[in-house]
Amino acid sequence: MSAITATRLSKSFGTVPAVDDLSFTVEPGTVTAFLGPNGAGKTTTLRMLLGLVTPTSGAALIGGRPYRDLADPVCEVGAVLEAAAFHPGLTARTHLEILRTAAGLAADRVGHVLDQVDLTGAAGRRAGGFSLGMRQRLALATALLGDPAVLILDEPANGLDPAGAHWLRGFLRAYALQGRTVLVSTHVLTEIQQIADHVIIISEGRMVFTGPLASGSDLEELYLEATR
Ligand SMILES: Nc1ncnc2c1ncn2[C@@H]1O[C@H](COP(=O)(O)OP(=O)(O)OP(=O)(O)O)[C@@H](O)[C@H]1O
Numbered sequence: 001m002s003a004i005t006a007t008r009l010s011k012s013f014g015t016v017p018a019v020d021d022l023s024f025t026v027e028p029g030t031v032t033a034f035l036g037p038n039g040a041g042k043t044t045t046l047r048m049l050l051g052l053v054t055p056t057s058g059a060a061l062i063g064g065r066p067y068r069d070l071a072d073p074v075c076e077v078g079a080v081l082e083a084a085a086f087h088p089g090l091t092a093r094t095h096l097e098i099l100r101t102a103a104g105l106a107a108d109r110v111g112h113v114l115d116q117v118d119l120t121g122a123a124g125r126r127a128g129g130f131s132l133g134m135r136q137r138l139a140l141a142t143a144l145l146g147d148p149a150v151l152i153l154d155e156p157a158n159g160l161d162p163a164g165a166h167w168l169r170g171f172l173r174a175y176a177l178q179g180r181t182v183l184v185s186t187h188v189l190t191e192i193q194q195i196a197d198h199v200i201i202i203s204e205g206r207m208v209f210t211g212p213l214a215s216g217s218d219l220e221e222l223y224l225e226a227t228r
Contacts, residue, residue: 003063005061149180
């Protein structure tokens with residue numbers, strides 16, 4: 001079964017058709033790049049997959065079910081959507097501890113995800129003093145708490161320094177190699193080209209390209225051609 005399925009998915013905000021009859025699948029064991037110009041409908045699509053926006057019509061499924069019907073959502077899908085807001089007075093570890101407790105996860109998960117995103121050294125610092133890149137790492141750590149099979153990330157490299165972006169690429173590649181599913185929305189084509197197996201490009205809410213990314217192919221050329 002596909003890890004993620006969108007079937008004839010549409011969403012209008014008033015008279016604005018943000019997503020228009022969009023169908024695609026995302027397979028386990030792949031990194032899929034979800035691309036499109038500003039306002040193409042990427043974030044709206046991701047929010048529908050995560051049950052945060054109700055589709056006007058069509059279906060958005062994770063593991064064959066709408067998000068609201070998942071038995072154990074924290075363990076099935078982790079997400080980073082835009083720059084997450086953290087309470088400035090709470091430490092990274094406290095943020096994660098609160099989420100871990102609410103989700104009923106094992107006590108060792110907090111230390112594990114802090115290690116995974118390389119934030120262990122800053123775990124006792126307040127999030128209010130974090131740089132953008134550190135906040136991105138903390139947001140990724142929250143997404144990883146349930147050790148989910150599916151990761152949905154909106155611009156995850158935003159604010160990461162070159163070493164951080166390099167680290168993130170390796171992390172996502174390894175995540176997919178474990179048979180898990182990674183769907184990443186980004187505008188940074190040179191970076192995603194290095195790790196994506198599959199590409200979905202939308203424009204004005206509609207699919208303009210979906211297919212595997214052959215090694216050696218030029219993603220920027222493909223993108224510019226598809227969105228012109
Ligand atoms: N809550 C909302 N109310 C009204 N219009 C919205 C809302 N959310 C999104 N839109 C509109 O839907 C369209 C798609 O927006 P969306 O944020 O999904 O695009 P995007 O592809 O993620 O863009 P970007 O690359 O700039 O982040 C835009 O025209 C946007 O103005």
